[in-house]
Amino acid sequence: MNEKKHLTQFIERANAFDNNTKLKLLLFICGAKPNTFVHLRITTNIDDKREFERLLDANNIVYSVSRPKGFEEIIDIKKNIAIWRFTGTWYGYDLFNSLAAKKQFDMYVSLLRKQKHTAADTLAGKLYGYPSCCVKKFTQNHHAAHQSYYAFYKKLHDFDKKFPFISHTPCALICGRTKTLNTKYQRALRKTAPAFLRSYATKRTYTADCIVDSENDFGTFKKKDGHDYTLITTKPLEGKYQLISALSKENRPQGTILRCTITLQYDYALINNAHPTGRLKNFHHERKFTLP
Numbered sequence: 001m002n003e004k005k006h007l008t009q010f011i012e013r014a015n016a017f018d019n020n021t022k023l024k025l026l027l028f029i030c031g032a033k034p035n036t037f038v039h040l041r042i043t044t045n046i047d048d049k050r051e052f053e054r055l056l057d058a059n060n061i062v063y064s065v066s067r068p069k070g071f072e073e074i075i076d077i078k079k080n081i082a083i084w085r086f087t088g089t090w091y092g093y094d095l096f097n098s099l100a101a102k103k104q105f106d107m108y109v110s111l112l113r114k115q116k117h118t119a120a121d122t123l124a125g126k127l128y129g130y131p132s133c134c135v136k137k138f139t140q141n142h143h144a145a146h147q148s149y150y151a152f153y154k155k156l157h158d159f160d161k162k163f164p165f166i167s168h169t170p171c172a173l174i175c176g177r178t179k180t181l182n183t184k185y186q187r188a189l190r191k192t193a194p195a196f197l198r199s200y201a202t203k204r205t206y207t208a209d210c211i212v213d214s215e216n217d218f219g220t221f222k223k224k225d226g227h228d229y230t231l232i233t234t235k236p237l238e239g240k241y242q243l244i245s246a247l248s249k250e251n252r253p254q255g256t257i258l259r260c261t262i263t264l265q266y267d268y269a270l271i272n273n274a275h276p277t278g279r280l281k282n283f284h285h286e287r288k289f290t291l292p
């Protein structure tokens with residue numbers, strides 16, 4: 001078996017990567033994505049970092065790795081308190097298909113430092129293989145005020161559903177180049193990582209209770225006609241408390257408990273049939289900033 005195959009199998013199996021990271025890594029390894037940035041998470045899987053780097057070296061992949069940083073997760077929900085603890089460390093990896101690409105990346109970082117955001121975004125688009133129409137729209141829209149809150153967030157959710165294999169923000173739901181890229185990525189995975197593709201694409205549906213937490217508020221809007229809430233499952237689902245972004249026309253106070261149908265597929269979750277069954281008054285988060 002060749003080293004590329006070893007690396008692919010390691011990524012498919014390792015606990016160090018979430019689904020979105022696996023997607024980006026596998027697309028990079030098979031050559032469909034030119035360069036990428038991913039997180040590697042360490043909890044009890046302390047050998048994964050060394051093994052990942054050994055396999056990157058064996059495949060002659062150019063990369064740079066960040067210093068370790070701590071990450072926290074919800075470990076329990078007691079009455080009206082979500083309890084967070086540091087549960088591990090993560091490293092950021094920038095992976096490149098050539099030394100020349102790494103040099104371009106260094107230029108991108110220096111443009112960012114100089115606050116040259118448009119030039120930086122354009123270069124990043126090239127580095128990561130994003131369609132130029134989408135990059136252009138993204139840079140133009142950076143500071144623009146949007147008409148409707150609901151329409152803006154609806155579109156973001158629709159992008160996720162329609163293009164589950166890409167990682168840029170499309171210029172439109174009908175962007176032809178995004179559609180082509182999405183299909184290309186799906187085909188590449190079918191060929192080189194079919195086991196991952198199967199688990200990534202499988203729909204898992206649950207009935208569960210969620211707590212309404214805070215509301216997303218990035219962007220400026222002329223009409224505040226909706227609410228994009230973060231919902232937190234009251235019990236772990238697939239091994240962890242899930243934080244799900246859900247758009248609603250209804251105003252729900254923080255702490256409202258919703259019984260809902262949750263469908264997990266690709267790297268997002270869909271909420272359906274949500275109806276309130278109660279409320280946790282003064283719902284809040286408790287964090288302790290100590291490393292394990």
Ligand SMILES: [Zn+2]
Nearest residue numbers: 133134171175
């Ligand atoms: Zn586009």
